[in-house]
Amino acid sequence: MNHRLRKSDRLEKLSTVIEDDPFITDRELASIFGVSIQTVRLDRLELGIPESRERTRRLAEDAKKKIRSVETGEVIGDLIHVELGQEGISVLETDKDMAFQRTAIVRGHHAFAQANSLAVALVDAEVALTGTATVRYLRPIRAGERLVARAEVVSHSGRRHIVKVATKIAGEDVFTGEFTVFAVRDTEDVAKAQGGVSREDCP
Amino acid sequence: MNHRLRKSDRLEKLSTVIEDDPFITDRELASIFGVSIQTVRLDRLELGIPESRERTRRLAEDAKKKIRSVETGEVIGDLIHVELGQEGISVLETDKDMAFQRTAIVRGHHAFAQANSLAVALVDAEVALTGTATVRYLRPIRAGERLVARAEVVSHSGRRHIVKVATKIAGEDVFTGEFTVFAVRDTEDVAKAQGGVSREDCP
DNA sequence: ATAGGTATTATGACCTAGTCTTAATAGCAG
DNA sequence: CTGCTATTAAGACTAGGTCATAATACCTAT
Numbered sequence: 231m232n233h234r235l236r237k238s239d240r241l242e243k244l245s246t247v248i249e250d251d252p253f254i255t256d257r258e259l260a261s262i263f264g265v266s267i268q269t270v271r272l273d274r275l276e277l278g279i280p281e282s283r284e285r286t287r288r289l290a291e292d293a294k295k296k297i298r299s300v301e302t303g304e305v306i307g308d309l310i311h312v313e314l315g316q317e318g319i320s321v322l323e324t325d326k327d328m329a330f331q332r333t334a335i336v337r338g339h340h341a342f343a344q345a346n347s348l349a350v351a352l353v354d355a356e357v358a359l360t361g362t363a364t365v366r367y368l369r370p371i372r373a374g375e376r377l378v379a380r381a382e383v384v385s386h387s388g389r390r391h392i393v394k395v396a397t398k399i400a401g402e403d404v405f406t407g408e409f410t411v412f413a414v415r416d417t418e419d420v421a422k423a424q425g426g427v428s429r430e431d432c433p
Numbered sequence: 434m435n436h437r438l439r440k441s442d443r444l445e446k447l448s449t450v451i452e453d454d455p456f457i458t459d460r461e462l463a464s465i466f467g468v469s470i471q472t473v474r475l476d477r478l479e480l481g482i483p484e485s486r487e488r489t490r491r492l493a494e495d496a497k498k499k500i501r502s503v504e505t506g507e508v509i510g511d512l513i514h515v516e517l518g519q520e521g522i523s524v525l526e527t528d529k530d531m532a533f534q535r536t537a538i539v540r541g542h543h544a545f546a547q548a549n550s551l552a553v554a555l556v557d558a559e560v561a562l563t564g565t566a567t568v569r570y571l572r573p574i575r576a577g578e579r580l581v582a583r584a585e586v587v588s589h590s591g592r593r594h595i596v597k598v599a600t601k602i603a604g605e606d607v608f609t610g611e612f613t614v615f616a617v618r619d620t621e622d623v624a625k626a627q628g629g630v631s632r633e634d635c636p
Numbered sequence: 637a638t639a640g641g642t643a644t645t646a647t648g649a650c651c652t653a654g655t656c657t658t659a660a661t662a663g664c665a666g
Numbered sequence: 667c668t669g670c671t672a673t674t675a676a677g678a679c680t681a682g683g684t685c686a687t688a689a690t691a692c693c694t695a696t
Contacts, residue, residue, distance in 0.1 A: 255652085255653065257652095257653080281653070281654055281655085284654095
C-alpha cells in the first residue's frame with residue numbers, strides 16, 4: 231500500500247475494503263494499510279465495524295434468510311390477503327439486489343415470480359402448477375419500489391383455473407398477467423395435466 | 434436430552450442437529466447430548482464435520498455466491514453460447530431450493546427467469562427490457578434436472594425484438610416462451626418504450 | 637475372572653482472532 | 667514547552683476450537 235494515508239482517508243478506505251471482503255482479518259488490514267493491528271482495531275471501533283467473525287456470522291445469517299425468502303418460501307412476496315379460490319394480494323419490496331446494476335431496473339422475473347406464485351397459491355388444491363402465462367410489463371420497476379399484486383381467479387373448469395394478476399406501484403399499473411393454473415391431485419396427474427395444455431389453450 | 438443414546442444414534446442425530454443449526458458450538462452440542470465436549474469433537478472428527486466457525490464461514494461464502502448467481506448475475510443460468518442479436522444457449526442446474534418442498538417440482542419462475550434473462554441478453558443494446566412474454570410449461574420440472582434454454586431472435590423492427598425460447602431437459606421440451614424485448618438507448622426512453630406496448634402488441 | 641477392544645472423559649499445550657485496559661511514544665500547533 | 671491527536675505496544679482475558687496423550691469405563695469373548 232502507498233505508505234501512510236491520512237487517517238480520514240484510511241477510515242474511508244477501510245470501510246470499503248471490509249465491505250467487499252467481509253472475511254478479512256485485522257492482521258491483513260494492518261498490512262494492507264501499513265499500520266499496526268491496534269490502529270486497525272481503533273479504526274473499526276471508531277467506525278462501529280464488528281470483528282471479522284461477527285461479520286461472517288451476520289453474512290451467513292442474512293444470506294440464509296434471504297435465500298429462504300427468495301427461494302424457499304411458497305410465495306414470493308408477503309401474502310396480505312387471500313380468499314382461496316377467489317382472490318389474493320401480495321406485496322413485494324424490491325431492492326437493488328433484484329435489479330440490473332447499471333440501471334437499477336428490477337429484473338423482469340421478479341414481478342413474474344410474485345404474480346405466478348400468488349396465482350398458484352390462490353388455487354384451492356393440494357398441488358397447483360402453472361400451465362401457461364401471458365404477461366405484460368407496462369413500465370420499468372425501479373429498485374426500492376413496492377410491488378402490490380392483486381390476483382383474481384376469473385374462471386375455472388375442472389382442474390383448469392384462469393387467474394388474472396395486476397401489479398401496481400403506488401396505484402399505478404406496472405405489470406399484468408394471465409395465468410393458467412392446473413390443480414393436481416397426485417403428482418402422477420401432473421404430466422397429463424400439463425401435457426394437455428399444448429393441445430389447446432391459446433391466450 | 435433423553436440420557437445416553439447409542440453412539441451410532443448420536444452420530445446420526447448430531448449430523449442433523451448441526452445441519453439445521455450450523456452455528457451451534459461443541460459446548461452446546463455436548464449439553465444437548467449429555468456427553469463431554471471431547472466426545473462431540475471426536476464425533477465431528479469421525480463424521481468429517483468442521484468446527485462451527487468454519488461451518489459459518491462456508492455458509493456465508495456459499496450463500497454469497499448463491500445470491501450472486503441467483504440475483505446479481507445479469508443472466509440466470511450459465512451462458513454457454515451467444516451470438517448477439519441472433520441466438521444463445523444457457524444452462525441452469527435446478528436444485529431443491531428452487532422447488533416446492535412437498536413435490537420437489539421447480540417453481541415456475543425459475544424457467545421463466547432463465548428464458549427471460551437469456552432473451553434480454555441476446556438483444557444487442559445498451560439496455561434491453563422485457564415488454565411482454567407468453568410462456569408455456571409443457572411438463573413439470575423436478576429439482577435436480579438441468580434446463581437447457583435455446584433462444585433465437587426471430588424478428589425485430591426498430592427497438593422491438595421478438596425472441597423465442599425453447600427449454601429442454603435431456604432433449605425433451607419442457608418450456609417455451611415468446612418474449613418481446615425492447616432495446617433502450619437511455620433510460621428516459623424506457624417509459625415510452627414500455628408504455629407503447631399497451632397500445633398494440635398482442636401475442 | 638481377566639484380557640482386549642471400543643467409547644468416553646480429562647488434561648495440557650497451542651492456535652486464531654479477537655476483546656479491554658493501561659501506558660508509552662511520535663509529531664505537530666499554539 | 668505544553669497539550670493534543672495519532673499511533674503503537676504490552677498484558678490479561680475470551681471463545682471456540684486443534685492435537686496429542688493418558689486415564690478410566692464398559693462390554694465381550696476366551
